[in-house]
Amino acid sequence: xxxxxxxxxxxxxGMTNKKxxxxxxxxxxxxxxxxxxxxxxxxELMFVYNFKEQTENNSVPSRFSPECPNSSHLFxxxxxxxxxxxxxxxxxxxxxxxxxxxxxxxxxxxGSRLTVL
Amino acid sequence: xxxxxxxxxxxxxxxxRISILNCDYTNSMFDYFLWxxxxxxxxxxxxxxxxxxxxxxxxGRFTVFLNKSAKHLSLHIVPSQPxxxxxxxxxxxxxxxxxxKLIFGQGTELSVKP
Numbered sequence: 001x002x003x004x005x006x007x008x009x010x011x012x013x014g015m016t017n018k019k020x021x022x023x024x025x026x027x028x029x030x031x032x033x034x035x036x037x038x039x040x041x042x043x044e045l046m047f048v049y050n051f052k053e054q055t056e057n058n059s060v061p062s063r064f065s066p067e068c069p070n071s072s073h074l075f076x077x078x079x080x081x082x083x084x085x086x087x088x089x090x091x092x093x094x095x096x097x098x099x100x101x102x103x104x105x106x107x108x109x110x111g112s113r114l115t116v117l
Numbered sequence: 118x119x120x121x122x123x124x125x126x127x128x129x130x131x132x133x134r135i136s137i138l139n140c141d142y143t144n145s146m147f148d149y150f151l152w153x154x155x156x157x158x159x160x161x162x163x164x165x166x167x168x169x170x171x172x173x174x175x176x177g178r179f180t181v182f183l184n185k186s187a188k189h190l191s192l193h194i195v196p197s198q199p200x201x202x203x204x205x206x207x208x209x210x211x212x213x214x215x216x217x218k219l220i221f222g223q224g225t226e227l228s229v230k231p
Contacts, residue, residue: 004160006160035221040126040223042119042121042206042220042221042222042223042224043206043208043219043221045218045220048218056218090160090161092160104210105151106163106219108160108161109160110158110159110160111160
């Protein structure tokens with residue numbers, strides 16, 4: 001397995017469910033990201049972890065809870081979501097976060113398509 | 118307020134012709150710009166980038182132009198091929214040296230007709 005792998009690829013959940021999205025990278029990168037892509041909108045940065053430490057939380061509601069147990073794995077725990085949270089959730093990684101501009105090309109996973117009923 | 122804008126949601130081009138995708142930005146602190154390509158059911162993949170110290174970067178059929186005074190960049194694809202049909206996102210970074218914090222535009226869907 002190479003690159004950035006996300007599971008599950010598709011998830012349907014009710015508003016009272018608790019589920020998790022998983023991301024794994026095999027690139028030896030030190031920074032990992034969660035992005036949200038809603039229809040007709042730009043990709044929105046949600047969270048950044050650099051060397052397992054959260055460095056960015058882009059005013060994301062607490063019903064989204066990230067977890068980064070090590071530099072290769074990133075989770076997004078979901079609970080009591082709303083229908084407007086339905087979107088494509090993309091995980092990405094890069095060599096580092098606070099490097100010089102240009103040194104941080106992000107490699108994305110294929111995404112997890114979430115539908116909240 | 119959207120700092121990176123792609124005002125054309127879609128573009129249709131004939132095979133062999135030039136495709137020009139445009140992107141505007143508002144933040145003068147951006148110093149690095151990237152283009153990503155996304156096929157359906159796949160994640161975005163890096164295509165080409167340009168630093169603010171340059172005004173042009175070329176990689177095969179792909180050329181990115183940067184006009185800092187106009188806060189505008191464009192991606193030229195010559196010649197366009199049907200396999201280039203995808204959604205193209207421009208992105209910018211460089212605020213306070215946070216190189217990994219990419220700010221994306223909303224994307225332009227390119228369709229190349231055979």
